[in-house]
Amino acid sequence: MVLHEWSTERWQLDDGMARRLGETPWVSVATDREAGWWKVSTRQWVGAFSLGDLRVIVRPKIEPDNLFFLLEVGLPSEAWQAEAIDYATNDELLPALVSFFARTAETTLARGLFHHYRHEEDDLLALRGRIDFVRQFRRGGVLVPMACSWDDFTADVDENRCLTAAIRLALRVPDVPHDDRRRLRRLLAALDGVAERTASVALDRLDRIQYTRLNEHYRPALRLARLILANCTLQDQHGDTAASAFMLDMNQLFEDFVTSRLQRELRGRLDVKAQSRPHLDVEKRVEIRPDLTFLHHGETIGVADLKYKLTGGDSRTADTVGPLARHGDYYQLLAYTTALKLTEGTLIYCADANENTVVERQKPTGSLAKSTITVQHAETRLHAVAIDLSGSPSDIDAQITALAEHLVGTSGTSVS
Numbered sequence: 122m123v124l125h126e127w128s129t130e131r132w133q134l135d136d137g138m139a140r141r142l143g144e145t146p147w148v149s150v151a152t153d154r155e156a157g158w159w160k161v162s163t164r165q166w167v168g169a170f171s172l173g174d175l176r177v178i179v180r181p182k183i184e185p186d187n188l189f190f191l192l193e194v195g196l197p198s199e200a201w202q203a204e205a206i207d208y209a210t211n212d213e214l215l216p217a218l219v220s221f222f223a224r225t226a227e228t229t230l231a232r233g234l235f236h237h238y239r240h241e242e243d244d245l246l247a248l249r250g251r252i253d254f255v256r257q258f259r260r261g262g263v264l265v266p267m268a269c270s271w272d273d274f275t276a277d278v279d280e281n282r283c284l285t286a287a288i289r290l291a292l293r294v295p296d297v298p299h300d301d302r303r304r305l306r307r308l309l310a311a312l313d314g315v316a317e318r319t320a321s322v323a324l325d326r327l328d329r330i331q332y333t334r335l336n337e338h339y340r341p342a343l344r345l346a347r348l349i350l351a352n353c354t355l356q357d358q359h360g361d362t363a364a365s366a367f368m369l370d371m372n373q374l375f376e377d378f379v380t381s382r383l384q385r386e387l388r389g390r391l392d393v394k395a396q397s398r399p400h401l402d403v404e405k406r407v408e409i410r411p412d413l414t415f416l417h418h419g420e421t422i423g424v425a426d427l428k429y430k431l432t433g434g435d436s437r438t439a440d441t442v443g444p445l446a447r448h449g450d451y452y453q454l455l456a457y458t459t460a461l462k463l464t465e466g467t468l469i470y471c472a473d474a475n476e477n478t479v480v481e482r483q484k485p486t487g488s489l490a491k492s493t494i495t496v497q498h499a500e501t502r503l504h505a506v507a508i509d510l511s512g513s514p515s516d517i518d519a520q521i522t523a524l525a526e527h528l529v530g531t532s533g534t535s536v537s
Contacts, residue, residue, distance in 0.1 A: 122176065122177055123178045123179075124148075124163050124179045124180070125181075125182060125506070126163050126166070126371060127162065127164065127182070128162070128163055128182070129155055129162040129163075130160075130161050131159070131160060131161075132158070132159055132161050133159075134157070134158075134159050134242075135160050138173070138175060138218070140179075141172050141173075141352075142159075142161065142172060142175070145172070145433060146166075147166040147170060147366070147368050148162060148163050148177070149161075149162045149177075149249055150162075161269040163179050163292050164473060165370055165372045165430055166179060166370060167180060167214070167367070167368065167371055168214050168352070168366070168369050169213060169215065169367060169368075170366035170368060171366070178213070183510045183511070185209045186198065186204070186205045187510050187511075188208075188214075189204065189208075189513070190203050190378075190514045190517065191374050191375065191510075192348065193378045193381050194340075194341040194342075195340055195341050195344070196341050197227065198513075200224075200225070201221050204221040205222050207220070210382045214367065214369070215367040216294060216296045218348065218349070219294050219297050220298060221345060222342070222345040223291070223302075223304040223305050223308070224301070224304065224503055225341050225345055226288065226308050226342040226345075227307075227308060227341075228344040230308060230312075232338055234276045234281065234311065235276065235278065235280050235336055235339060236272065236274055236275060237278045238274050238275075238463065239273050239275055239277070240270070240271075240273075241271055241272070242268070242269070242270050244268055245266055247267075248267055248269060249269045249271050250271020250272070251270055252268060252270070253269065253270040263340055265364040269280075273425055275313065276312075276315060277315050279329070279330055280320045280330060281312055281317055282316055282323065283317045283318070283323045283326055283343060283346055283350075284308075284344075285312045285315050286318045286319070286320055286322075286323035286350060287346035287347075287349045288305050288308050288309050289309070289317070290349055290350065291305055291349055292305050292309075305348060311514065323346075324350050327343060327346070327347050330343065336530075338368055348369070352368060357456070370415070372429045375471050376427045379427055379508070379521070380393065380395050380427075382412060382518075382521045383413070383521065383524070383525060386521055386522060386525040387415070387525050387528070387529070391415045391416065391417055391423070391532065392416040393413060393414075393415060394414045394416060395413060396412070397410070397414045398410055399461060400460065409460055411457045412427040413425040413426070414461070414490070415446045415528060415532060417532065422463070422532045423463065423531065424457045425468070425528065426454055426457065426466075426467075427469050427470070428447075428468055428469070429470060429471045430471070431506075445492055445505060446468045446505040451503055452469055453469075454468055454503050455496060458501050458503070461503070464501055465502045465504065465531040465532075466502075466503055466504070467503075467505075467506055467527070467528060468505045468506065469506050469508065470506070470507055470508070471507070471508055472490065472509040472511070488523060489507065489508075489520055489524060489527065490507040491506040491507065492504070492505050494500050502531070504531065506524060506527065508520055508524070
């Protein structure tokens with residue numbers, strides 16, 4: 122059965138299946154007037170999951186090309202064109218994503234396996250590297266084994282360990298084309314000798330990798346590896362319900378995409394910090410967490426919050442000026458600007474995820490639909506900006522550039 126994100130459909134289900142479906146975190150189930158029928162509602166999750174014989178596919182509102190674009194792996198759009206077409210025709214996201222990962226990882230390793238120095242310590246019968254005198258002196262005159270310390274130039278590093286973990290998980294995915302499955306096996310052979318890590322450990326290590334000019338070429342493959350490791354829950358348990366699933370959180374995907382693009386676009390002008398945790402009150406007991414803060418020479422001069430989906434009946438347009446955000450989102454943004462002593466703040470949301478929000482489609486390519494309200498007595502200006510994901514990747518890039526200029530223009534100080 123196929124659904125779309127943020128939609129509701131009527132399905133005929135038995136009571137047991139309806140209960141199991143409602144226990145998953147990806148959809149909600151409510152009774153219908155007609156016996157045996159249920160209202161199944163989706164939220165921000167897209168992908169597919171199975172409950173026994175029931176296969177549920179949730180498709181995104183945006184085009185497949187732009188879904189792959191939101192993965193933000195730093196590759197040109199031509200790189201995922203084949204997978205986007207495949208996803209558009211067969212509804213299954215995971216095999217298409219695995220194929221994209223296999224080709225990207227193959228290109229990455231074709232440049233050579235990444236090696237790096239890793240610090241090692243061990244007690245050896247023969248000297249290797251240098252003696253660790255602190256540990257050696259603790260032995261009270263015993264000469265062997267010697268406490269040795271050395272740096273080993275090896276491929277057994279986090280970058281390759283995380284790739285290995287993702288490849289092993291990807292090999293368990295059904296319906297992956299044979300050519301891509303062979304690619305994955307060849308990659309695993311090339312990574313022979315690299316220690317294996319569980320998905321949870323690999324995810325933790327992935328978030329700690331620091332990119333430099335030496336390992337920058339690994340970034341696209343590792344970003345795809347992270348998606349597979351984080352979302353490919355081959356046997357997920359929720360209460361009494363077990364589900365085979367691969368589901369992407371569009372909220373998180375949109376947030377990560379905009380954050381990454383703004384960091385790139387504003388480099389050298391503003392520092393973009395994600396998920397900072399300042400406090401609302403003087404006593405520092407109430408923590409706030411704006412999605413984005415903007416710093417200039419270490420001083421916070423701007424704030425923004427990302428809202429992929431604006432739910433509620435008060436999302437609408439303000440005459441011909443642009444889209445208004447949900448009232449509660451304005452209140453939240455006002456709290457952020459007040460706590461950070463700012464006079465302006467911005468709400469950034471995805472136009473295509475909001476059926477109740479009318480966006481001006483006649484605007485020039487690359488321009489933003491936006492509106493501004495001024496808070497009474499405070500004179501704080503709150504902006505709402507819509508990123509339209511219905512266009513081409515170049516159109517979206519142009520909107521990100523326009524958004525960056527808006528953020529610079531509304532920052533609390535002059536930025537050169």
